[in-house]
Amino acid sequence: xxxxxxxxxxxxxxxxxxxxxxxxxxxxxxxxxxxxxxxxxxxxxxxxxxxxxxxxxxxxxxxxxxxxxxxxxxxxxxxxxxxxxxxxxxxxxxxxxxxxxxxxxxxxxxxxxxxxxxxxxxxxxxxxxxxxxxxxxxxxxxxxxxxxxxxxxxxxxxxxxxxxxxxxxxxxxxxxxxxxxxxxxxxxxxxxxxxxxxxxxxxxxxxxxxxxxxxxxxxxxxxxxxxxxxxxxxxxxxxxxxxxxxxxxxxxxxxxxxxxxxxxxxxxxxxxxxxxxxxxxxxxxxxxxxxxxxxxxxxxxxxxxxxxxxxxxxxxxxxxxxxxxxxxxxxxxxxxxxxxxxxxxxxxxxxxxxxxxxxxxx
Numbered sequence: 134x135x136x137x138x139x140x141x142x143x144x145x146x147x148x149x150x151x152x153x154x155x156x157x158x159x160x161x162x163x164x165x166x167x168x169x170x171x172x173x174x175x176x177x178x179x180x181x182x183x184x185x186x187x188x189x190x191x192x193x194x195x196x197x198x199x200x201x202x203x204x205x206x207x208x209x210x211x212x213x214x215x216x217x218x219x220x221x222x223x224x225x226x227x228x229x230x231x232x233x234x235x236x237x238x239x240x241x242x243x244x245x246x247x248x249x250x251x252x253x254x255x256x257x258x259x260x261x262x263x264x265x266x267x268x269x270x271x272x273x274x275x276x277x278x279x280x281x282x283x284x285x286x287x288x289x290x291x292x293x294x295x296x297x298x299x300x301x302x303x304x305x306x307x308x309x310x311x312x313x314x315x316x317x318x319x320x321x322x323x324x325x326x327x328x329x330x331x332x333x334x335x336x337x338x339x340x341x342x343x344x345x346x347x348x349x350x351x352x353x354x355x356x357x358x359x360x361x362x363x364x365x366x367x368x369x370x371x372x373x374x375x376x377x378x379x380x381x382x383x384x385x386x387x388x389x390x391x392x393x394x395x396x397x398x399x400x401x402x403x404x405x406x407x408x409x410x411x412x413x414x415x416x417x418x419x420x421x422x423x424x425x426x427x428x429x430x431x432x433x434x435x436x437x438x439x440x441x442x443x444x445x446x447x448x449x450x451x452x453x454x455x456x457x458x459x460x461x462x463x464x465x466x467x468x469x470x471x472x473x474x475x476x477x478x479x480x481x482x483x484x485x486x487x488x489x490x491x492x493x494x495x
Contacts, residue, residue: 149234149348151175151335152263156251157208157215158183159241159270159324161190166324168192172332174339175237178229180254182218182246183207196229198222198250208245212283215249226257234348235338236263237331238295241323243272243280248287256294264352267295268330270323273303297355297451299363301326301386308385326386330363333401333447342435343410344402350431354397358451362390367445374402374416377446382423384448392424396452400432404444408434412444420448428452 153175155164161179168177168191179192184205187195197205199218208214219226230236236258240247251267258265269291272280292298303323307314310322334355337346355361366380378400382392392398400420402413417432424430437445 148174149338150232151235151237151339152230152233153177153237153239153331153335154230154254154258155179155190155192156238156240156254157181157244157247158186159244159320160239160247160251161186161192162320163239163241163324163327165191166321167328167331170325170328170332172328172335175331175335176233180219180226180246180250181207182215182250194229196222196225198226198246208249210280210283211245212249212287215244215246216253217249218246219250219253223253223257226254227261230254230258230261230263233258233261233263235335235351236265237268237335238265238291239268239327239331241270241272242284242287242291242300243276244283248283251287252290252294255291259294259296264356265295265297266334266355267291267298268301268327269298270301270303270327273307273319292359297358297361299330299361299449301330301363305385326363326365329365329447330449333363333365334399334449336403336435337399337401337431337433340435342433343408343413344432344434346431346433351399354399354429354431355449355451358397360453361449361451362386362392362395362453363450364448365446367443369441369443372412373442373444374404374408374412374446375419377402377444378416378420378448381446381448382420390450390453392420392428392448392450394453395424395450396428398424398428398430398451399447399449400430401447402432402434402444403437403440403446404434405440405442406436406438407442408436408444410434416446424450 155161177192178194179190180196181187182199182203199221202218238251238255240251255265271284338348364381364384366377368376413434421430
């Protein structure tokens with residue numbers, strides 16, 4: 134009889150490599166929030182045309198793009214400049230992305246760098262073979278119609294270049310926030326929701342819990358799925374897991390769209406050490422009953438001792454528009470085209486030692 138011993142180092146190497154790329158000012162702020170909240174099991178990268186914002190970011194890897202286009206001063210709310218900046222540095226972006234099994238591209242739609250560069254970065258990630266998930270925000274109404282229009286064009290472009298696109302409608306956050314929420318806190322709330330979306334997915338494959346999910350399961354639910362929606366909920370006391378799940382699938386963040394239209398559903402339960410497999414299973418069964426009969430439903434659960442008797446649930450519903458999906462060729466050159474055009478070359482990757490930082494301009 135022979136035994137095969139797998140050491141911790143080997144186990145770590147066999148885990149999926151997940152990279153989270155924050156693009157532009159809002160994307161950088163989201164990365165700072167994820168780092169400050171202690172998100173583990175992923176690699177953080179920030180990409181920006183604004184060198185000053187990059188220098189203040191907490192991410193260990195930073196890439197300044199489009200120096201010949203913007204001179205390091207930002208894209209000035211011009212998505213075309215953001216697109217050209219990413220195309221100028223496509224080779225360096227490819228180097229950063231290379232080797233990733235999964236890439237999250239996070240940004241705020243409506244500005245210049247995030248709106249224009251995120252689709253190019255997403256296309257590079259897919260061409261590198263990574264499961265690519267866009268996690269972005271749509272502006273608050275008070276940010277103006279012009280920014281909203283730019284955001285919608287950017288969302289259309291990004292949707293063409295990711296496997297799954299999760300859009301957080303910032304305006305919907307007002308429905309679940311305190312009435313006295315300040316201007317700055319409104320944006321911080323948006324960053325926290327982006328963090329929850331990335332954590333809710335990444336924890337499924339990086340954390341050990343009551344119910345474990347492997348990367349192949351996540352890929353099956355998210356690869357080539359198009360538009361996706363996210364809901365969150367938390368509860369304590371009797372029936373907490375089911376109540377939190379009910380809150381998640383009826384969340385205002387789902388933008389009034391039912392999970393019944395989804396062909397894939399990811400559910401992540403996070404609770405304290407006293408969370409029971411039975412209550413998780415009952416709550417997951419409730420979501421299964423709400424979803425389409427043919428939906429592929431995957432759920433997992435992880436332990437967070439800081440939650441006490443609280444249970445948090447994140448639901449990601451995917452595959453609402455599968456018939457519109459066109460797979461990206463693994464051999465296609467980078468050239469993201471209209472609704473705004475696209476193309477790629479150079480920048481600078483540098484380490485950082487910062488920890489807590491304040492949000493930069495969006």
